[in-house]
Amino acid sequence: MKIAVLGAGAWGTALACAAARGGHETLLWARDPEQARALREQRCNRRYLDGVDLPEALAIGADHGAALAHGQGGLTLIATPMSALRGQLAAVADARPLLWLCKGFEAGSGALGHEVARAVRPGRAVGVLSGPSFALEVARGQPTALVAASEDADCAALAVQAFHGPALRVYTSSDITGVEVGGAVKNVLAIATGILDGLPQAGLNARAALITRGLAEMTRLGVALGARTETFMGLSGLGDLVLTATGDLSRNRRVGLLLAAGQTLEQVLKTLGHVAEGVLSAPTVLARARSLGVEMPITEAVVSVIEGRIAPAEAVARLMARDARAEAI
Numbered sequence: 001m002k003i004a005v006l007g008a009g010a011w012g013t014a015l016a017c018a019a020a021r022g023g024h025e026t027l028l029w030a031r032d033p034e035q036a037r038a039l040r041e042q043r044c045n046r047r048y049l050d051g052v053d054l055p056e057a058l059a060i061g062a063d064h065g066a067a068l069a070h071g072q073g074g075l076t077l078i079a080t081p082m083s084a085l086r087g088q089l090a091a092v093a094d095a096r097p098l099l100w101l102c103k104g105f106e107a108g109s110g111a112l113g114h115e116v117a118r119a120v121r122p123g124r125a126v127g128v129l130s131g132p133s134f135a136l137e138v139a140r141g142q143p144t145a146l147v148a149a150s151e152d153a154d155c156a157a158l159a160v161q162a163f164h165g166p167a168l169r170v171y172t173s174s175d176i177t178g179v180e181v182g183g184a185v186k187n188v189l190a191i192a193t194g195i196l197d198g199l200p201q202a203g204l205n206a207r208a209a210l211i212t213r214g215l216a217e218m219t220r221l222g223v224a225l226g227a228r229t230e231t232f233m234g235l236s237g238l239g240d241l242v243l244t245a246t247g248d249l250s251r252n253r254r255v256g257l258l259l260a261a262g263q264t265l266e267q268v269l270k271t272l273g274h275v276a277e278g279v280l281s282a283p284t285v286l287a288r289a290r291s292l293g294v295e296m297p298i299t300e301a302v303v304s305v306i307e308g309r310i311a312p313a314e315a316v317a318r319l320m321a322r323d324a325r326a327e328a329i
Contacts, residue, residue: 005077007080017054077162088100130236146169182236191252192299224293
């Protein structure tokens with residue numbers, strides 16, 4: 001199969017490596033010609049996946065038109081940040097199946113990826129590839145399970161054909177709303193968990209409570225948007241939340257740890273050097289929840305901290321001071 005991966009960040013590079021190793025004719029597109037040249041010459045993405053050798057079979061280029069032509073008749077995978085998804089969808093004029101990797105709500109519109117796709121590519125076969133996965137581990141060929149979600153069964157099956165293999169297991173789902181909500185909200189909750197873990201007075205009991213009640217927040221929002229409850233007990237819900245909230249490779253968790261250490265958001269982002277989607281998504285997640293009348297106190301606390309309105313310790317104190325209630329979603 002011919003596969004075009006649009007975006008040479010960590011995740012796009014990792015899946016391009018997986019596809020190439022699986023025997024697919026894969027082209028990785030980088031927006032910056034200089035980056036594409038460095039990737040070709042060094043056979044390593046030193047900025048995002050330093051130490052991982054790129055397969056010799058992986059083609060790399062900066063010609064967007066050539067990348068789109070390569071994926072025609074096969075699979076085109078969009079691996080850009082959420083902010084670029086709309087433009088990439090619009091650039092693909094034909095009716096080929098499209099999958100994206102980005103997780104979050106679009107700033108401004110508050111739309112999930114599939115909602116953007118409905119506006120840009122109505123009636124076309126589209127889907128998302130998500131689940132608990134650090135790009136570095138996928139690039140190294142370590143065991144990983146993902147979920148391909150689409151309302152079009154053939155589109156989801158194409159993702160299985162492209163990426164399912166000895167080190168990468170791909171499940172399918174028709175609940176694209178649930179899978180996308182899980183992928184977006186878990187990043188915000190990972191920031192919350194990082195904040196909590198960075199406070200000296202917190203502990204493992206508090207972390208378990210926060211992750212569990214965070215899962216309830218995620219589920220409430222998803223159900224309000226039309227998702228199925230059971231999706232949030234799967235890979236893109238509980239699985240991705242646990243990984244991103246507790247894993248040392250999580251950029252969003254790192255944001256929370258640095259905020260708890262007293263850094264400003266500006267200092268945190270400078271230290272990080274990479275995109276942390278939870279920072280971009282948190283205000284939009286909260287706005288979408290409020291528009292639906294969905295209560296998300298943990299998300300609200302994260303937004304208050306990253307906007308500098310309250311200190312991390314105060315955010316935790318406010319959550320603990322909430323009125324007692326029955327446990328429910």
